[in-house]
Amino acid sequence: MKDFRYLPGVSTLKLDSETCTGCGMCTLVCPHGVIALEHKKAKILDHDGCMECGACSTNCPVDAISVTPGVGCAAYIIQTWYKGKEAASCGGPACC
Numbered sequence: 842m843k844d845f846r847y848l849p850g851v852s853t854l855k856l857d858s859e860t861c862t863g864c865g866m867c868t869l870v871c872p873h874g875v876i877a878l879e880h881k882k883a884k885i886l887d888h889d890g891c892m893e894c895g896a897c898s899t900n901c902p903v904d905a906i907s908v909t910p911g912v913g914c915a916a917y918i919i920q921t922w923y924k925g926k927e928a929a930s931c932g933g934p935a936c937c
């Protein structure tokens with residue numbers, strides 16, 4: 842998604858291509874089209890398009906993706922104000 846951006850270079854999204862089995866789940870759940878399958882492996886196409894919602898990581902069956910909720914999740918940020926960072930969580934794909 843090129844017209845909806847967050848701060849450049851701050852997303853914590855990481856992909857372990859070796860572990861990826863190419864199931865495609867992350868490409869289905871990502872609301873911003875950040876990840877695509879290429880040669881039967883997930884590939885990050887638009888790192889700065891990631892809003893750190895956590896949907897890809899939550900739905901990856903082999904834990905090949907990691908991301909820490911933060912810059913793009915309004916619910917997470919608001920929860921940190923009254924719950925603290927440890928207790929706050931992102932609501933996932935339905936959240937943002």
Ligand code: SF4
Binds near residue numbers: 890897
């Ligand atoms: S954290 Fe959310 S926006 Fe970022 S790549 Fe994963 S599903 Fe897409």
Ligand code: SF4
Binds near residue numbers: 861868901904
């Ligand atoms: S969900 Fe995990 S295993 Fe499936 S394509 Fe994405 S990174 Fe690879």
